[in-house]
Amino acid sequence: MLNQVGKVNSSQKYLIQIINMFYVFISIDILMLMYFCKKTKAMKTILRNACIILLAASTLSCVTIRQGNVGVKRTLGKIDPDFMEPGARLYNIFATKIITVPVRTENIEVTLELPSKEGLNVKADISILYHIEKSKATEIVGEIGMDYESTIILPVFRASAADVTAKYMAKDMHTGNRFEIETAIKEQMMKIIGSRGFEIEAVLMKSIQLPQGLYKAIEEKLEAEQDAQRMEFILLKEKQEALRRTIEAEGIRDANQIISEGLTPQIIQYQTIEAYRELSKSPNAKLIIGNGQQPILLEP
Numbered sequence: 001m002l003n004q005v006g007k008v009n010s011s012q013k014y015l016i017q018i019i020n021m022f023y024v025f026i027s028i029d030i031l032m033l034m035y036f037c038k039k040t041k042a043m044k045t046i047l048r049n050a051c052i053i054l055l056a057a058s059t060l061s062c063v064t065i066r067q068g069n070v071g072v073k074r075t076l077g078k079i080d081p082d083f084m085e086p087g088a089r090l091y092n093i094f095a096t097k098i099i100t101v102p103v104r105t106e107n108i109e110v111t112l113e114l115p116s117k118e119g120l121n122v123k124a125d126i127s128i129l130y131h132i133e134k135s136k137a138t139e140i141v142g143e144i145g146m147d148y149e150s151t152i153i154l155p156v157f158r159a160s161a162a163d164v165t166a167k168y169m170a171k172d173m174h175t176g177n178r179f180e181i182e183t184a185i186k187e188q189m190m191k192i193i194g195s196r197g198f199e200i201e202a203v204l205m206k207s208i209q210l211p212q213g214l215y216k217a218i219e220e221k222l223e224a225e226q227d228a229q230r231m232e233f234i235l236l237k238e239k240q241e242a243l244r245r246t247i248e249a250e251g252i253r254d255a256n257q258i259i260s261e262g263l264t265p266q267i268i269q270y271q272t273i274e275a276y277r278e279l280s281k282s283p284n285a286k287l288i289i290g291n292g293q294q295p296i297l298l299e300p
Contacts, residue, residue: 062088062089062090063088063089063098063100064087064088064089065084065085065086065087065088065089065098065100066086066100067086068086068102068103068104069086069100069101069102069103069104070083070084070085070086070100070101070103070134070137071083071084071085071089071098071099071100071101072084072098072099072100072101072137072138072141073096073097073098073099074096074097074098074099074141075095075096075097076095076096079138079141079142080138081138082138083101083134083135083137083138084098099141099146101132101137101140101141101146102131102132103131103132103133103134103137104131105129105130105131105201106129106130106131107127107128107129108127108128108130108149108153108154108157109125109126109127110125110126110127110128110154110157111123111124111125111126112124112126112158112161114161114162114165114173115162115165115166116165116166116168116169116170116173117166117167117168117169117170118169118170120170120210122165122170122173122208122209122210123208123209124173124205124207124208124209125205125206125207126161126203126204126205126206127202127203127204127206128153128157128200128202128203128204129200129201129202129203129204130153130198130199130200130201131198131199131201132197132198132199133197133198133199135197136196136197136198137197139196139197140196140197140198144196148198152193152196152198153193153198156189156192156193157185157189157203160185160188160189160192161185161203163188164181164184164185164188165181168181170210171210173205173208173210174208174210178205178208181205182202182203182204182205183203185203186200186202186203189203
């Protein structure tokens with residue numbers, strides 16, 4: 001999973017080997033020239049020095065540390081405490097090795113089963129975003145090695161994730177509590193490996209697969225909750241309608257009470273006279289029977 005970006009590729013390695021062999025052959029030719037040819041002492045000294053320089057050059061190699069990486073130099077098995085910034089670097093191929101360590105954001109894809117509070121196993125696809133601190137690169141290579149993902153990050157993640165999800169119900173991992181669970185896992189991991197030079201940027205639960213039957217149970221529960229909410233709405237509506245009718249009836253009662261209190265005998269007699277007066281204006285024949293208080297109108 002680790003990609004040591006920054007090391008020379010195969011074509012570059014072949015080119016370096018060819019150049020080194022060329023240096024060796026030139027050095028051998030110079031030595032043979034010194035042996036078989038009679039030269040002055042000064043010329044022999046020059047040839048000897050040239051031979052030494054070419055032999056020394058044949059032991060050198062070059063590595064390019066690209067952007068987003070740092071170099072860690074190991075000489076005769078000993079790690080140099082200072083990391084190397086991006087750029088081209090020369091080193092002795094026999095005594096020194098340059099290890100490139102990525103310090104940009106890396107992504108680890110993990111699929112595992114997480115325990116829930118009720119004892120169920122929930123399958124989840126999770127991404128772990130992290131990066132290495134530059135100042136800790138040499139310590140990581142020296143104390144952990146380049147296989148740090150499988151050595152420390154993944155074991156810590158699995159333990160932290162199990163500890164956190166065991167406190168939540170299975171349905172919580174599929175609802176709005178997902179962000180809370182992701183944050184708790186991240187904080188738990190940082191407590192353990194944060195001081196070692198690893199920065200956990202985010203833990204993302206991308207896909208959650210609940211156990212068979214739990215989906216149906218959740219759907220049934222949601223339907224029951226919706227039915228209960230619907231019934232509460234109906235009851236509230238009926239209560240409001242009953243309250244409206246009560247208020248309306250009280251208004252009619254109060255209006256009738258006011259009218260009955262205002263109907264005195266004098267007002268009734270006055271209304272009767274007014275009715276007679278209106279009837280007298282009608283061109284049709286009318287027969288009125290009454291005692292002067294409540295007339296009865298009959299049409300012949």
